[in-house]
Amino acid sequence: MKKSLISLALISVVSSPVFAIQNGTALTWAEHDDLVKMNCSGTILAGNWVLTAKHCGKNSSSGVTTVNGLINVESVINNTSTDYALDIGLWKLTTPANTKNITFLSLRNIEEGERIRISGFGAGVGTQALAYAEEIAIPPTEARPEWVTLKIDGKGNTIGGDSGAPYTDLNGLIVGVHNSGGVDAETGINAQGARLHYAKDWILETINGWHFPTIANTPTSGGSVTIEVQSLHADSVIDNATASGDATITGGTCSGATVQPFDICTYTISSNGYEGTVTLDGEQKITINKGRTKPVTPPTPDPETGSGGGGSLGFVSLIAAFGLGLMRRKANG
The missing domain is CATH 2.40.10.120 (Thrombin, subunit H)
Known part of the structure; x- marks a missing residue:
């Protein structure tokens, strides 16, 4: 006990x-x-x-x-x-x-x-x-x-x-x-x-810019993500955000709005699941799906001509070039 x-x-x-x-x-x-x-x-x-x-x-x-x-x-x-x-x-x-x-x-x-x-x-x-x-x-x-x-x-x-x-x-x-x-x-x-x-x-006077996450992700299969940002600008600011790569701004309360200091607003970003960038202003950027690179699809072989795209015509051209080379060697010899 x-x-x-x-x-x-x-x-x-x-x-x-x-x-x-x-x-x-x-x-x-x-x-x-x-x-x-x-x-x-x-x-x-x-x-x-x-x-x-x-x-x-x-x-x-x-x-x-x-x-x-x-x-x-x-x-x-x-x-x-x-x-x-x-x-x-x-x-x-x-x-x-x-x-x-x-x-x-x-x-x-x-x-x-x-x-x-x-x-x-x-x-x-x-x-x-x-x-x-x-x-x-x-x-x-x-x-x-x-x-x-x-x-x-x-x-x-x-x-x-x-x-x-x-x-x-x-x-x-x-x-x-x-x-x-x-x-x-x-x-x-x-x-x-x-x-x-x-x-x-x-x-506000020192930062005079957006307060934001620098990274955001959508589902790997594609979709959208809502990102919250805050204005730490010294004065009111008009939204001028842009998107590039595999990122598109599709909505949110920030889009097209005039935002006051310390206000919090949102951007809705759509993506196919690969990397893109949302530029809020200047060098203030949010990377969407950082490191997710879209796979490169190799060219599909032509069933009639074979792989490589040259086909049988390309092979005949090689034979002709080889024969021409032999004839020149004989002529020079």
Whole structure:
């Protein structure tokens, strides 16, 4: 009996939520491939931008690690607002990242008592797994309205390396960027970060383009896929997307529309199942069915002339050419 109670107690300890989510509840990176690590955490925006904390800029020379490998950083642009102390930065990548999944940005401000998800890479080195914690927002102070402070409630806490991680609301929209953490045993406060609401104009002016997945797939046998995109343009923009290869824009709320900043709209793309491209604007491209090459069908042999298309006439021509060559050799000999 004692042995059974001891075993039960051990199982209870091992499965305790405290241990299970110390560094967050595990996420499958491939299903959140817009998240990146660089001894901090960050989110891919508009194909080749990374949203992260400004103080993470010291790590930019080492590039960012995506689920598909390393990408170098071309430039770092930090928020320099004189009105608010916003620890937010944008890194421009040398090449777009391959992302099937993206997270949209929200204009709304975080409310008191709201449950916020923080998705980061913990220590951010080696094979540290992607995870998330959920915490509760407390009221902002009058002196720092741009900052959000989060309180733990048994569903995880942030640790080093989570700086720059996105704060997402119950709708899965980014509403903030993580700055720092550390559990205060007396108050239960763990995390603080910048509210995206106060950086919205700077984000639009810096990116001034579409926020979109760079990869999308239709069924291999052919069909259609609906792709959601968000306008991060500084002003309203008129849709001028085009398609090439085995891709055709057949509908969606974006098509022919005038889209306002932060609006989300859709494109419906049809394909026979092979690779094509949707160009939103300039170099902003979505690859449809990446790597699916249409098979090349070999020419069908002519049953009357044989394979190769030359037929018997081609063979006779070869014999004639050979005989002519022999006659010339004799004449010259």
